[in-house]
Amino acid sequence: MDVNGAPSDAEIVARxxxxxxxxxxxxxxxxxxxxxxxxxxxxxxxxxxxxxxxEGLVRAYRHLASCRDPERLRTWLYRIVTNRCKxxxxxxxxxxxxxxxxxxLADPSDGEATLERAEQLxxxxxxxxxxxxxxREAFVLKHVEGLSYEEMAAITGERIPTLxxxxxxxxxxxxxxxxxxx
Amino acid sequence: xxxxxxxxxxxxxxxxxxxxxxPPELRGEGEEALRLVQAADRAPVALSPAVEDRVMALVRGHxxxxxxxxxxxxxxxxxLELRLRVRPWxxxxxxxAAAAVLALLLSRPARTPNSETRVASRDSVFVRFVxxxxxxRRVAVAGTFNQxxxxxxxxxxxxxxGVWTTTLALPVGQYQYGFVVDxxxxxxxxxxxxxxxxxxxxxxxxxxxxxxxxxx
Numbered sequence: 355m356d357v358n359g360a361p362s363d364a365e366i367v368a369r370x371x372x373x374x375x376x377x378x379x380x381x382x383x384x385x386x387x388x389x390x391x392x393x394x395x396x397x398x399x400x401x402x403x404x405x406x407x408x409e410g411l412v413r414a415y416r417h418l419a420s421c422r423d424p425e426r427l428r429t430w431l432y433r434i435v436t437n438r439c440k441x442x443x444x445x446x447x448x449x450x451x452x453x454x455x456x457x458x459l460a461d462p463s464d465g466e467a468t469l470e471r472a473e474q475l476x477x478x479x480x481x482x483x484x485x486x487x488x489x490r491e492a493f494v495l496k497h498v499e500g501l502s503y504e505e506m507a508a509i510t511g512e513r514i515p516t517l518x519x520x521x522x523x524x525x526x527x528x529x530x531x532x533x534x535x536x
Numbered sequence: 537x538x539x540x541x542x543x544x545x546x547x548x549x550x551x552x553x554x555x556x557x558x559p560p561e562l563r564g565e566g567e568e569a570l571r572l573v574q575a576a577d578r579a580p581v582a583l584s585p586a587v588e589d590r591v592m593a594l595v596r597g598h599x600x601x602x603x604x605x606x607x608x609x610x611x612x613x614x615x616l617e618l619r620l621r622v623r624p625w626x627x628x629x630x631x632x633a634a635a636a637v638l639a640l641l642l643s644r645p646a647r648t649p650n651s652e653t654r655v656a657s658r659d660s661v662f663v664r665f666v667x668x669x670x671x672x673r674r675v676a677v678a679g680t681f682n683q684x685x686x687x688x689x690x691x692x693x694x695x696x697x698g699v700w701t702t703t704l705a706l707p708v709g710q711y712q713y714g715f716v717v718d719x720x721x722x723x724x725x726x727x728x729x730x731x732x733x734x735x736x737x738x739x740x741x742x743x744x745x746x747x748x749x750x751x752x
Contacts, residue, residue, distance in 0.1 A: 422684040
């Protein structure tokens with residue numbers, strides 16, 4: 355139990371493995387938002403992201419006994435959903451990333467700062483979809499999900515220097531796009 | 537167009553330095569870099585109620601499958617309450633019979649245990665785990681038999697040869713496991729078959745039967 359009385363990840367895993375199927379709902383409600391945001395940024399489509407997250411969660415349930423470290427369930431789930439996203443991307447042609455999840459356009463009656471922010475969000479999102487999946491994944495995990503490089507290494511199976519290089523290159527590519535539009 | 541961020545600015549973006557740690561001449565570049573990463577959209581996406589419904593429907597269907605129910609019935613521990621009404625002479629008679637059986641068993645010559653496995657009880661078997669890990673500071677074995685607890689089953693070094701071993705009494709069944717070297721590095725057992733855990737890592741496999749271990 356944590357200080358708020360919510361069961362810990364390890365307790366939830368133990369309950370599910372003991373046959374309490376409904377306890378898996380805790381896992382979904384606890385991690386769905388972050389996983390959906392990550393998958394949406396990766397795939398550029400809310401529908402595709404919902405598919406990837408749903409497939410990943412079902413897969414996680416079926417393989418729950420293989421989860422070596424239930425205290426780090428979040429990392430494990432991101433790893434599964436990352437793999438589902440890669441499978442979705444592999445089925446598409448290169449660069450074919452829909453943009454139906456682009457940030458909403460600002461209302462012209464909004465203030466200048468709001469308009470500028472909305473424009474910047476749209477630009478960065480468009481630039482993100484132009485990155486290779488590896489660089490996009492590294493950037494989103496680092497700067498959208500706010501994960502540490504250690505967590506990213508556990509999720510992606512890549513070495514930390516490789517991930518740092520991908521994040522640097524992604525940032526520079528985004529910088530280039532932003533500079534071209536200013 | 538700038539060629540790329542200064543290495544110190546990169547360190548700041550990686551969370552290794554703060555803006556205040558940068559020398560004054562790099563603060564402007566640092567602030568600009570922070571604006572870039574802050575431009576990434578961190579807003580939560582709208583949750584789709586369909587995701588939880590879809591997942592839970594599949595999960596419930598999987599849990600309700602006959603094979604799954606049978607496995608849980610066989611595998612889950614349960615409490616049994618046994619009520620007996622006996623006469624005193626039956627208690628004494630039973631105790632004498634049990635003592636006779638015990639004496640008969642103890643009088644039999646002991647079997648030499650196999651170096652890898654030997655029977656621990658009717659339902660569990662001693663299984664010896666061995667890993668060659670020269671230079672390791674500590675080694676443990678974790679798997680489905682101990683809920684992947686990295687500290688539950690440490691191996692001990694066999695002298696200075698780099699070989700680490702431990703022997704566990706495992707109930708009959710099939711298990712996935714791995715060795716944990718120095719508390720963090722997972723190593724599959726090179727002497728056992730392995731299976732992909734579904735996420736790109738390898739879990740070793742062992743099948744424990746009343747007659748010892750078997751390669752799957």
